[in-house]
Amino acid sequence: MRRLVVDRPPSLAALWSRRIAVFALVVTGIAAALSRLGRIEPAAAVTVLGAGLLMAAVAVALSGVAFVAIWREGRPGFGKALGGLFLAVLLALYPGYLAAQALRLPRLSDVSTDIADPPSFSRSRRALEMRSGHVPPEAPAGLRAAQRSAYPQIQPLVLDLTPQDSFGIVLKAANQRGWQVIESSAPGGRIGAGRLEAIDFSPALRFPEDVTVRLRPTAAGTRIDVRSASRVATHDFGQNARRIAAFLQAVEDLADAR
Structure with a gap:
Protein backbone atom coordinates (compact mmCIF):
# COMPACT_ATOMS: atom_id res chain seq x y z
CA MET A 1 0.00 0.00 0.00
CA ARG A 2 1.40 3.34 -1.02
CA ARG A 3 1.46 6.26 1.32
CA LEU A 4 1.10 9.80 0.10
CA VAL A 5 4.02 11.82 1.34
CA VAL A 6 3.30 15.52 1.58
CA ASP A 7 6.36 17.75 1.80
CA ARG A 8 5.61 20.59 4.14
CA PRO A 9 6.91 23.95 2.98
CA PRO A 10 9.56 25.54 5.17
CA SER A 11 8.51 28.16 7.64
CA LEU A 12 8.20 31.55 5.98
CA ALA A 13 9.13 33.19 9.27
CA ALA A 14 12.43 31.25 9.25
CA LEU A 15 13.18 32.29 5.66
CA TRP A 16 12.46 35.96 6.33
CA SER A 17 14.29 35.93 9.64
CA ARG A 18 17.53 35.00 7.93
CA ARG A 19 16.94 37.31 4.97
CA ILE A 20 16.23 40.33 7.15
CA ALA A 21 19.16 39.54 9.45
CA VAL A 22 21.55 39.30 6.48
CA GLY A 38 34.34 59.90 6.49
CA ARG A 39 32.00 59.46 3.52
CA ILE A 40 28.80 59.87 5.52
CA GLU A 41 27.70 62.40 8.12
CA PRO A 42 27.52 61.10 11.71
CA ALA A 43 23.80 61.84 11.99
CA ALA A 44 23.09 59.84 8.83
CA ALA A 45 25.29 56.99 10.07
CA VAL A 46 23.40 56.86 13.38
CA THR A 47 20.07 56.82 11.52
CA VAL A 48 21.14 53.94 9.27
CA LEU A 49 22.60 51.99 12.18
CA GLY A 50 19.39 52.48 14.13
CA ALA A 51 17.41 51.14 11.17
CA GLY A 52 19.75 48.14 11.02
CA LEU A 53 19.17 47.40 14.71
CA LEU A 54 15.42 47.68 14.20
CA MET A 55 15.65 45.14 11.38
CA ALA A 56 17.72 42.89 13.65
CA ALA A 57 14.94 43.04 16.25
CA VAL A 58 12.42 42.05 13.58
CA ALA A 59 14.66 39.13 12.60
CA VAL A 60 14.76 37.95 16.23
CA ALA A 61 10.97 38.14 16.47
CA LEU A 62 10.54 36.19 13.24
CA SER A 63 12.97 33.53 14.37
CA GLY A 64 10.88 33.11 17.53
CA VAL A 65 7.72 32.70 15.44
CA ALA A 66 9.56 30.19 13.26
CA PHE A 67 10.72 28.10 16.22
CA VAL A 68 7.15 27.87 17.47
CA ALA A 69 5.86 26.79 14.03
CA ILE A 70 8.65 24.25 13.63
CA TRP A 71 7.95 22.78 17.07
CA ARG A 72 4.19 22.57 16.65
CA GLU A 73 3.85 21.69 12.97
CA GLY A 74 7.13 19.98 12.22
CA ARG A 75 7.94 22.41 9.44
CA PRO A 76 11.51 22.54 8.07
CA GLY A 77 13.58 25.70 8.40
CA PHE A 78 15.20 25.32 11.81
CA GLY A 79 18.67 26.08 10.41
CA LYS A 80 17.45 29.23 8.67
CA ALA A 81 15.70 30.46 11.82
CA LEU A 82 18.78 29.71 13.91
CA GLY A 83 20.99 31.51 11.37
CA GLY A 84 18.75 34.58 11.45
CA LEU A 85 18.80 34.61 15.25
CA PHE A 86 22.58 34.25 15.37
CA LEU A 87 23.21 37.10 12.91
CA ALA A 88 20.75 39.39 14.69
CA VAL A 89 22.32 38.72 18.09
CA LEU A 90 25.80 39.23 16.61
CA LEU A 91 24.67 42.60 15.28
CA ALA A 92 23.28 43.61 18.67
CA LEU A 93 26.37 42.70 20.73
CA TYR A 94 28.14 46.07 20.51
CA PRO A 95 24.95 48.16 20.96
CA GLY A 96 24.13 45.91 23.91
CA TYR A 97 27.52 46.68 25.44
CA LEU A 98 26.88 50.41 24.96
CA ALA A 99 23.46 50.06 26.57
CA ALA A 100 25.06 48.41 29.60
CA GLN A 101 27.59 51.25 29.80
CA ALA A 102 24.77 53.79 29.54
CA LEU A 103 23.03 52.20 32.53
CA ARG A 104 26.23 52.04 34.57
CA LEU A 105 27.67 55.49 33.82
CA PRO A 106 26.20 59.01 34.11
CA ARG A 107 24.95 60.76 30.98
CA LEU A 108 28.10 62.71 30.19
CA SER A 109 29.50 63.85 26.87
CA ASP A 110 32.12 66.28 28.21
CA VAL A 111 34.83 65.31 30.70
CA SER A 112 37.58 67.50 32.16
CA THR A 113 40.42 67.06 34.63
CA ASP A 114 39.44 70.44 36.09
CA ILE A 115 35.73 70.51 36.88
CA ALA A 116 35.89 73.91 38.62
CA ASP A 117 37.61 75.69 35.71
CA PRO A 118 37.53 73.43 32.63
CA PRO A 119 39.88 74.37 29.77
CA SER A 120 38.01 76.34 27.13
CA PHE A 121 38.01 75.51 23.44
CA SER A 122 39.57 77.90 20.98
CA ARG A 123 37.31 80.09 18.87
CA SER A 124 40.00 81.12 16.43
CA ARG A 125 39.20 81.06 12.73
CA ARG A 126 41.34 77.96 12.13
CA ALA A 127 39.90 76.04 15.09
CA LEU A 128 36.32 76.83 14.05
CA GLU A 129 37.07 75.88 10.46
CA MET A 130 38.60 72.54 11.48
CA ARG A 131 35.68 71.81 13.80
CA SER A 132 33.14 72.85 11.14
CA GLY A 133 32.05 75.77 13.30
CA HIS A 134 31.33 73.60 16.33
CA VAL A 135 32.26 74.78 19.82
CA PRO A 136 31.52 72.30 22.64
CA PRO A 137 29.09 73.94 25.08
CA GLU A 138 29.92 74.24 28.73
CA ALA A 139 28.56 71.35 30.79
CA PRO A 140 26.16 72.17 33.65
CA ALA A 141 27.61 72.11 37.17
CA GLY A 142 25.46 69.10 38.04
CA LEU A 143 27.08 67.01 35.33
CA ARG A 144 30.54 68.07 36.45
CA ALA A 145 29.65 66.84 39.93
CA ALA A 146 28.46 63.53 38.45
CA GLN A 147 31.81 63.22 36.71
CA ARG A 148 33.64 63.50 40.03
CA SER A 149 31.91 60.41 41.43
CA ALA A 150 31.97 58.43 38.15
CA TYR A 151 35.61 59.09 37.22
CA PRO A 152 37.58 59.97 40.38
CA GLN A 153 40.80 58.99 38.56
CA ILE A 154 40.44 61.86 36.07
CA GLN A 155 42.70 64.42 37.72
CA PRO A 156 45.23 67.03 36.53
CA LEU A 157 48.77 65.84 35.90
CA VAL A 158 51.66 67.80 37.42
CA LEU A 159 55.10 67.29 35.89
CA ASP A 160 58.32 68.43 37.55
CA LEU A 161 59.39 69.93 34.23
CA THR A 162 59.34 73.42 32.80
CA PRO A 163 56.24 74.40 30.79
CA GLN A 164 58.34 74.44 27.63
CA ASP A 165 59.59 70.87 28.16
CA SER A 166 56.11 69.74 29.17
CA PHE A 167 54.63 71.26 26.03
CA GLY A 168 57.01 69.25 23.84
CA ILE A 169 55.95 66.06 25.63
CA VAL A 170 52.25 66.92 25.30
CA LEU A 171 52.64 67.52 21.57
CA LYS A 172 54.52 64.25 21.13
CA ALA A 173 51.91 62.30 23.11
CA ALA A 174 49.09 63.81 21.03
CA ASN A 175 50.81 62.71 17.83
CA GLN A 176 51.44 59.25 19.24
CA ARG A 177 47.75 58.91 20.10
CA GLY A 178 46.85 59.75 16.50
CA TRP A 179 45.16 63.04 17.36
CA GLN A 180 44.70 65.60 14.61
CA VAL A 181 46.36 68.66 16.13
CA ILE A 182 44.60 71.74 14.76
CA GLU A 183 46.15 74.47 16.89
CA SER A 184 48.88 74.79 19.47
CA SER A 185 50.43 77.57 21.50
CA ALA A 186 53.69 77.07 23.36
CA PRO A 187 53.85 78.32 26.95
CA GLY A 188 54.79 81.97 27.23
CA GLY A 189 53.38 85.41 27.76
CA ARG A 190 52.53 87.03 31.06
CA ILE A 191 51.18 83.91 32.80
CA GLY A 192 53.30 81.38 30.93
CA ALA A 193 50.37 79.19 29.87
CA GLY A 194 50.27 76.98 26.80
CA ARG A 195 47.59 74.93 25.09
CA LEU A 196 46.86 72.43 22.36
CA GLU A 197 43.66 71.87 20.37
CA ALA A 198 43.01 68.56 18.64
CA ILE A 199 40.40 66.30 17.10
CA ASP A 200 40.29 62.62 17.96
CA PHE A 201 37.91 60.00 16.59
CA SER A 202 35.69 57.44 18.30
CA PRO A 203 37.10 53.90 17.97
CA ALA A 204 34.18 52.17 16.26
CA LEU A 205 32.67 54.68 13.84
CA ARG A 206 35.35 57.40 13.89
CA PHE A 207 32.99 60.18 14.89
CA PRO A 208 34.98 63.41 15.47
CA GLU A 209 35.51 64.34 19.12
CA ASP A 210 37.14 67.51 20.40
CA VAL A 211 40.06 67.75 22.81
CA THR A 212 41.84 70.70 24.38
CA VAL A 213 44.93 70.58 26.61
CA ARG A 214 45.99 73.42 28.91
CA LEU A 215 49.43 73.85 30.48
CA ARG A 216 50.06 76.18 33.42
CA PRO A 217 53.28 76.76 35.37
CA THR A 218 53.24 75.85 39.06
CA ALA A 219 55.75 75.98 41.89
CA ALA A 220 56.33 72.23 41.36
CA GLY A 221 56.64 72.39 37.57
CA THR A 222 53.75 72.30 35.11
CA ARG A 223 50.08 71.44 35.59
CA ILE A 224 48.38 69.78 32.63
CA ASP A 225 44.59 69.80 32.28
CA VAL A 226 42.66 68.01 29.53
CA ARG A 227 39.08 68.34 28.38
CA SER A 228 37.46 65.93 25.93
CA ALA A 229 33.97 66.39 24.48
CA SER A 230 31.86 64.24 22.17
CA ARG A 231 30.47 66.07 19.18
CA VAL A 232 27.63 63.70 18.19
CA ALA A 233 26.21 61.78 21.15
CA THR A 234 24.82 63.06 24.44
CA HIS A 235 26.26 60.01 26.24
CA ASP A 236 29.90 59.12 25.67
CA PHE A 237 29.72 55.66 27.35
CA GLY A 238 32.96 56.46 29.18
CA GLN A 239 34.98 57.18 26.04
CA ASN A 240 36.08 60.71 27.00
CA ALA A 241 37.36 59.58 30.39
CA ARG A 242 39.27 56.71 28.77
CA ARG A 243 40.76 59.11 26.23
CA ILE A 244 41.97 61.51 28.90
CA ALA A 245 43.39 58.73 31.09
CA ALA A 246 45.26 57.16 28.17
CA PHE A 247 46.65 60.51 27.05
CA LEU A 248 47.88 61.52 30.50
CA GLN A 249 49.45 58.09 30.95
CA ALA A 250 51.28 58.56 27.64
CA VAL A 251 52.49 62.01 28.80
CA GLU A 252 53.67 60.58 32.11
CA ASP A 253 55.50 57.72 30.38
CA LEU A 254 57.28 60.14 28.03
CA ALA A 255 58.24 62.36 30.95
CA ASP A 256 59.64 59.39 32.88
CA ALA A 257 61.64 58.32 29.83
CA ARG A 258 63.51 61.63 29.64
Whole structure:
Protein backbone atom coordinates (compact mmCIF):
# COMPACT_ATOMS: atom_id res chain seq x y z
CA MET A 1 0.00 0.00 0.00
CA ARG A 2 1.40 3.34 -1.02
CA ARG A 3 1.46 6.26 1.32
CA LEU A 4 1.10 9.80 0.10
CA VAL A 5 4.02 11.82 1.34
CA VAL A 6 3.30 15.52 1.58
CA ASP A 7 6.36 17.75 1.80
CA ARG A 8 5.61 20.59 4.14
CA PRO A 9 6.91 23.95 2.98
CA PRO A 10 9.56 25.54 5.17
CA SER A 11 8.51 28.16 7.64
CA LEU A 12 8.20 31.55 5.98
CA ALA A 13 9.13 33.19 9.27
CA ALA A 14 12.43 31.25 9.25
CA LEU A 15 13.18 32.29 5.66
CA TRP A 16 12.46 35.96 6.33
CA SER A 17 14.29 35.93 9.64
CA ARG A 18 17.53 35.00 7.93
CA ARG A 19 16.94 37.31 4.97
CA ILE A 20 16.23 40.33 7.15
CA ALA A 21 19.16 39.54 9.45
CA VAL A 22 21.55 39.30 6.48
CA PHE A 23 20.19 42.55 5.04
CA ALA A 24 20.54 44.30 8.41
CA LEU A 25 24.13 43.07 8.72
CA VAL A 26 24.98 44.34 5.23
CA VAL A 27 23.32 47.72 5.81
CA THR A 28 25.04 48.33 9.15
CA GLY A 29 28.37 47.12 7.77
CA ILE A 30 28.19 49.56 4.86
CA ALA A 31 27.13 52.41 7.15
CA ALA A 32 29.99 51.67 9.57
CA ALA A 33 32.52 51.47 6.74
CA LEU A 34 31.33 54.75 5.20
CA SER A 35 31.43 56.41 8.63
CA ARG A 36 34.98 55.26 9.28
CA LEU A 37 36.03 56.56 5.85
CA GLY A 38 34.34 59.90 6.49
CA ARG A 39 32.00 59.46 3.52
CA ILE A 40 28.80 59.87 5.52
CA GLU A 41 27.70 62.40 8.12
CA PRO A 42 27.52 61.10 11.71
CA ALA A 43 23.80 61.84 11.99
CA ALA A 44 23.09 59.84 8.83
CA ALA A 45 25.29 56.99 10.07
CA VAL A 46 23.40 56.86 13.38
CA THR A 47 20.07 56.82 11.52
CA VAL A 48 21.14 53.94 9.27
CA LEU A 49 22.60 51.99 12.18
CA GLY A 50 19.39 52.48 14.13
CA ALA A 51 17.41 51.14 11.17
CA GLY A 52 19.75 48.14 11.02
CA LEU A 53 19.17 47.40 14.71
CA LEU A 54 15.42 47.68 14.20
CA MET A 55 15.65 45.14 11.38
CA ALA A 56 17.72 42.89 13.65
CA ALA A 57 14.94 43.04 16.25
CA VAL A 58 12.42 42.05 13.58
CA ALA A 59 14.66 39.13 12.60
CA VAL A 60 14.76 37.95 16.23
CA ALA A 61 10.97 38.14 16.47
CA LEU A 62 10.54 36.19 13.24
CA SER A 63 12.97 33.53 14.37
CA GLY A 64 10.88 33.11 17.53
CA VAL A 65 7.72 32.70 15.44
CA ALA A 66 9.56 30.19 13.26
CA PHE A 67 10.72 28.10 16.22
CA VAL A 68 7.15 27.87 17.47
CA ALA A 69 5.86 26.79 14.03
CA ILE A 70 8.65 24.25 13.63
CA TRP A 71 7.95 22.78 17.07
CA ARG A 72 4.19 22.57 16.65
CA GLU A 73 3.85 21.69 12.97
CA GLY A 74 7.13 19.98 12.22
CA ARG A 75 7.94 22.41 9.44
CA PRO A 76 11.51 22.54 8.07
CA GLY A 77 13.58 25.70 8.40
CA PHE A 78 15.20 25.32 11.81
CA GLY A 79 18.67 26.08 10.41
CA LYS A 80 17.45 29.23 8.67
CA ALA A 81 15.70 30.46 11.82
CA LEU A 82 18.78 29.71 13.91
CA GLY A 83 20.99 31.51 11.37
CA GLY A 84 18.75 34.58 11.45
CA LEU A 85 18.80 34.61 15.25
CA PHE A 86 22.58 34.25 15.37
CA LEU A 87 23.21 37.10 12.91
CA ALA A 88 20.75 39.39 14.69
CA VAL A 89 22.32 38.72 18.09
CA LEU A 90 25.80 39.23 16.61
CA LEU A 91 24.67 42.60 15.28
CA ALA A 92 23.28 43.61 18.67
CA LEU A 93 26.37 42.70 20.73
CA TYR A 94 28.14 46.07 20.51
CA PRO A 95 24.95 48.16 20.96
CA GLY A 96 24.13 45.91 23.91
CA TYR A 97 27.52 46.68 25.44
CA LEU A 98 26.88 50.41 24.96
CA ALA A 99 23.46 50.06 26.57
CA ALA A 100 25.06 48.41 29.60
CA GLN A 101 27.59 51.25 29.80
CA ALA A 102 24.77 53.79 29.54
CA LEU A 103 23.03 52.20 32.53
CA ARG A 104 26.23 52.04 34.57
CA LEU A 105 27.67 55.49 33.82
CA PRO A 106 26.20 59.01 34.11
CA ARG A 107 24.95 60.76 30.98
CA LEU A 108 28.10 62.71 30.19
CA SER A 109 29.50 63.85 26.87
CA ASP A 110 32.12 66.28 28.21
CA VAL A 111 34.83 65.31 30.70
CA SER A 112 37.58 67.50 32.16
CA THR A 113 40.42 67.06 34.63
CA ASP A 114 39.44 70.44 36.09
CA ILE A 115 35.73 70.51 36.88
CA ALA A 116 35.89 73.91 38.62
CA ASP A 117 37.61 75.69 35.71
CA PRO A 118 37.53 73.43 32.63
CA PRO A 119 39.88 74.37 29.77
CA SER A 120 38.01 76.34 27.13
CA PHE A 121 38.01 75.51 23.44
CA SER A 122 39.57 77.90 20.98
CA ARG A 123 37.31 80.09 18.87
CA SER A 124 40.00 81.12 16.43
CA ARG A 125 39.20 81.06 12.73
CA ARG A 126 41.34 77.96 12.13
CA ALA A 127 39.90 76.04 15.09
CA LEU A 128 36.32 76.83 14.05
CA GLU A 129 37.07 75.88 10.46
CA MET A 130 38.60 72.54 11.48
CA ARG A 131 35.68 71.81 13.80
CA SER A 132 33.14 72.85 11.14
CA GLY A 133 32.05 75.77 13.30
CA HIS A 134 31.33 73.60 16.33
CA VAL A 135 32.26 74.78 19.82
CA PRO A 136 31.52 72.30 22.64
CA PRO A 137 29.09 73.94 25.08
CA GLU A 138 29.92 74.24 28.73
CA ALA A 139 28.56 71.35 30.79
CA PRO A 140 26.16 72.17 33.65
CA ALA A 141 27.61 72.11 37.17
CA GLY A 142 25.46 69.10 38.04
CA LEU A 143 27.08 67.01 35.33
CA ARG A 144 30.54 68.07 36.45
CA ALA A 145 29.65 66.84 39.93
CA ALA A 146 28.46 63.53 38.45
CA GLN A 147 31.81 63.22 36.71
CA ARG A 148 33.64 63.50 40.03
CA SER A 149 31.91 60.41 41.43
CA ALA A 150 31.97 58.43 38.15
CA TYR A 151 35.61 59.09 37.22
CA PRO A 152 37.58 59.97 40.38
CA GLN A 153 40.80 58.99 38.56
CA ILE A 154 40.44 61.86 36.07
CA GLN A 155 42.70 64.42 37.72
CA PRO A 156 45.23 67.03 36.53
CA LEU A 157 48.77 65.84 35.90
CA VAL A 158 51.66 67.80 37.42
CA LEU A 159 55.10 67.29 35.89
CA ASP A 160 58.32 68.43 37.55
CA LEU A 161 59.39 69.93 34.23
CA THR A 162 59.34 73.42 32.80
CA PRO A 163 56.24 74.40 30.79
CA GLN A 164 58.34 74.44 27.63
CA ASP A 165 59.59 70.87 28.16
CA SER A 166 56.11 69.74 29.17
CA PHE A 167 54.63 71.26 26.03
CA GLY A 168 57.01 69.25 23.84
CA ILE A 169 55.95 66.06 25.63
CA VAL A 170 52.25 66.92 25.30
CA LEU A 171 52.64 67.52 21.57
CA LYS A 172 54.52 64.25 21.13
CA ALA A 173 51.91 62.30 23.11
CA ALA A 174 49.09 63.81 21.03
CA ASN A 175 50.81 62.71 17.83
CA GLN A 176 51.44 59.25 19.24
CA ARG A 177 47.75 58.91 20.10
CA GLY A 178 46.85 59.75 16.50
CA TRP A 179 45.16 63.04 17.36
CA GLN A 180 44.70 65.60 14.61
CA VAL A 181 46.36 68.66 16.13
CA ILE A 182 44.60 71.74 14.76
CA GLU A 183 46.15 74.47 16.89
CA SER A 184 48.88 74.79 19.47
CA SER A 185 50.43 77.57 21.50
CA ALA A 186 53.69 77.07 23.36
CA PRO A 187 53.85 78.32 26.95
CA GLY A 188 54.79 81.97 27.23
CA GLY A 189 53.38 85.41 27.76
CA ARG A 190 52.53 87.03 31.06
CA ILE A 191 51.18 83.91 32.80
CA GLY A 192 53.30 81.38 30.93
CA ALA A 193 50.37 79.19 29.87
CA GLY A 194 50.27 76.98 26.80
CA ARG A 195 47.59 74.93 25.09
CA LEU A 196 46.86 72.43 22.36
CA GLU A 197 43.66 71.87 20.37
CA ALA A 198 43.01 68.56 18.64
CA ILE A 199 40.40 66.30 17.10
CA ASP A 200 40.29 62.62 17.96
CA PHE A 201 37.91 60.00 16.59
CA SER A 202 35.69 57.44 18.30
CA PRO A 203 37.10 53.90 17.97
CA ALA A 204 34.18 52.17 16.26
CA LEU A 205 32.67 54.68 13.84
CA ARG A 206 35.35 57.40 13.89
CA PHE A 207 32.99 60.18 14.89
CA PRO A 208 34.98 63.41 15.47
CA GLU A 209 35.51 64.34 19.12
CA ASP A 210 37.14 67.51 20.40
CA VAL A 211 40.06 67.75 22.81
CA THR A 212 41.84 70.70 24.38
CA VAL A 213 44.93 70.58 26.61
CA ARG A 214 45.99 73.42 28.91
CA LEU A 215 49.43 73.85 30.48
CA ARG A 216 50.06 76.18 33.42
CA PRO A 217 53.28 76.76 35.37
CA THR A 218 53.24 75.85 39.06
CA ALA A 219 55.75 75.98 41.89
CA ALA A 220 56.33 72.23 41.36
CA GLY A 221 56.64 72.39 37.57
CA THR A 222 53.75 72.30 35.11
CA ARG A 223 50.08 71.44 35.59
CA ILE A 224 48.38 69.78 32.63
CA ASP A 225 44.59 69.80 32.28
CA VAL A 226 42.66 68.01 29.53
CA ARG A 227 39.08 68.34 28.38
CA SER A 228 37.46 65.93 25.93
CA ALA A 229 33.97 66.39 24.48
CA SER A 230 31.86 64.24 22.17
CA ARG A 231 30.47 66.07 19.18
CA VAL A 232 27.63 63.70 18.19
CA ALA A 233 26.21 61.78 21.15
CA THR A 234 24.82 63.06 24.44
CA HIS A 235 26.26 60.01 26.24
CA ASP A 236 29.90 59.12 25.67
CA PHE A 237 29.72 55.66 27.35
CA GLY A 238 32.96 56.46 29.18
CA GLN A 239 34.98 57.18 26.04
CA ASN A 240 36.08 60.71 27.00
CA ALA A 241 37.36 59.58 30.39
CA ARG A 242 39.27 56.71 28.77
CA ARG A 243 40.76 59.11 26.23
CA ILE A 244 41.97 61.51 28.90
CA ALA A 245 43.39 58.73 31.09
CA ALA A 246 45.26 57.16 28.17
CA PHE A 247 46.65 60.51 27.05
CA LEU A 248 47.88 61.52 30.50
CA GLN A 249 49.45 58.09 30.95
CA ALA A 250 51.28 58.56 27.64
CA VAL A 251 52.49 62.01 28.80
CA GLU A 252 53.67 60.58 32.11
CA ASP A 253 55.50 57.72 30.38
CA LEU A 254 57.28 60.14 28.03
CA ALA A 255 58.24 62.36 30.95
CA ASP A 256 59.64 59.39 32.88
CA ALA A 257 61.64 58.32 29.83
CA ARG A 258 63.51 61.63 29.64
